[in-house]
Amino acid sequence: MDVREYEPKSSLVSPQHPKTRAKYPFIDVHNHPRFPMQAEQARKMLADMDGLNMRIMGSLFVRGGNNERLKSAIDSAQQLAPGRIFFFASPDYSGLDDPGYAQKAAAQLEKDVKLGARGLKVWKDLGLNIKDAKGERIHIDDARFDPLWAMCGRLKVPVFIHTADPKQFWEPIDKNNERWLELQEMPGRRRDPAKDPSWEQLITEQHNVFRKHKNTIFIDAHLGWLGGDLGRLGKLMDECPNVYTEIGAVLAELGRQPRYAREWFIKHQDRVVFGKDTWAPTEYYSYFQVLETADDYFPYYRRRHAFWAMYGLDLPDEVLKKLYYRNALRIIPGLDATGFPK
Numbered sequence: 001m002d003v004r005e006y007e008p009k010s011s012l013v014s015p016q017h018p019k020t021r022a023k024y025p026f027i028d029v030h031n032h033p034r035f036p037m038q039a040e041q042a043r044k045m046l047a048d049m050d051g052l053n054m055r056i057m058g059s060l061f062v063r064g065g066n067n068e069r070l071k072s073a074i075d076s077a078q079q080l081a082p083g084r085i086f087f088f089a090s091p092d093y094s095g096l097d098d099p100g101y102a103q104k105a106a107a108q109l110e111k112d113v114k115l116g117a118r119g120l121k122v123w124k125d126l127g128l129n130i131k132d133a134k135g136e137r138i139h140i141d142d143a144r145f146d147p148l149w150a151m152c153g154r155l156k157v158p159v160f161i162h163t164a165d166p167k168q169f170w171e172p173i174d175k176n177n178e179r180w181l182e183l184q185e186m187p188g189r190r191r192d193p194a195k196d197p198s199w200e201q202l203i204t205e206q207h208n209v210f211r212k213h214k215n216t217i218f219i220d221a222h223l224g225w226l227g228g229d230l231g232r233l234g235k236l237m238d239e240c241p242n243v244y245t246e247i248g249a250v251l252a253e254l255g256r257q258p259r260y261a262r263e264w265f266i267k268h269q270d271r272v273v274f275g276k277d278t279w280a281p282t283e284y285y286s287y288f289q290v291l292e293t294a295d296d297y298f299p300y301y302r303r304r305h306a307f308w309a310m311y312g313l314d315l316p317d318e319v320l321k322k323l324y325y326r327n328a329l330r331i332i333p334g335l336d337a338t339g340f341p342k
């Protein structure tokens with residue numbers, strides 16, 4: 001047998017409270033449903049959302065500065081799923097070397113928000129792949145984006161920002177790498193320290209932006225890839241009251257440290273929003289069990305993220321409500337608040 005196949009079934013017998021539905025209605029701020037959508041597909045998605053108790057889902061797919069596409073997506077969602085879907089726009093990186101780029105990018109965002117975008121989505125290509133005409137990497141904290149970040153603050157729309165990737169992707173693929181299996185299955189995720197900017201460099205550039213633009217709300221996606229160092233993330237959030245975070249695809253980091261993560265959630269309860277990042281209804285069950293129960297040692301849905309089992313955080317109801325909907329309703333403008341408990 002190859003180590004890749006090793007998957008021992010737990011023989012532990014202990015009280016378990018698996019969940020198929022969240023305790024409160026919730027908002028998934030980090031997903032990627034593609035609109036325009038076929039009516040049949042939308043009906044199925046809404047039925048699945050209802051089953052999970054998901055009221056609203058964010059669609060962060062719309063690429064750079066394309067008003068036509070943004071508008072057709074918003075119109076389609078308005079028709080097929082009124083009040084259930086919101087959209088974030090993303091920056092257009094073309095023309096980065098033009099002297100007027102900074103103003104143009106800010107003006108584009110203003111137009112996107114007028115059309116109905118509720119925020120700005122910035123993906124990891126900024127920092128890793130976006131280059132200027134000379135082939136130089138554009139840093140995340142490059143001053144040419146300052147007017148764009150400032151515009152988000154002025155319009156009171158959040159910036160949802162995903163920077164870099166799990167730190168283990170930069171580390172040697174050896175027996176000590178916690179993401180060894182993932183790097184075997186998806187070798188393209190490996191980062192080359194000789195060519196790519198370092199993980200620490202990217203994270204530092206991102207934090208520089210947070211510090212420089214205190215009037216703009218940033219949602220640092222995937223726990224800012226600091227789920228394995230919540231103390232550092234908490235310190236950043238203490239220093240920058242404009243920084244929020246989100247738990248998409250990093251549940252396994254929380255589920256392996258239930259006591260500290262619970263304490264951390266209670267301390268930062270006003271600053272974390274719910275996200276998942278991929279639409280697979282049954283995978284949400286693990287999220288509910290980790291967040292809501294005090295169960296011990298139960299399986300997680302994706303082996304390449306974690307070879308360990310989960311433990312429940314047993315979050316207090318008030319903290320759950322903030323994570324599930326209150327924080328998102330407060331920082332994302334224009335969401336329909338009906339149907340959420342007080």
Ligand SMILES: [Zn+2]
Pocket residue numbers: 030031032060277
């Ligand atoms: Zn995503």
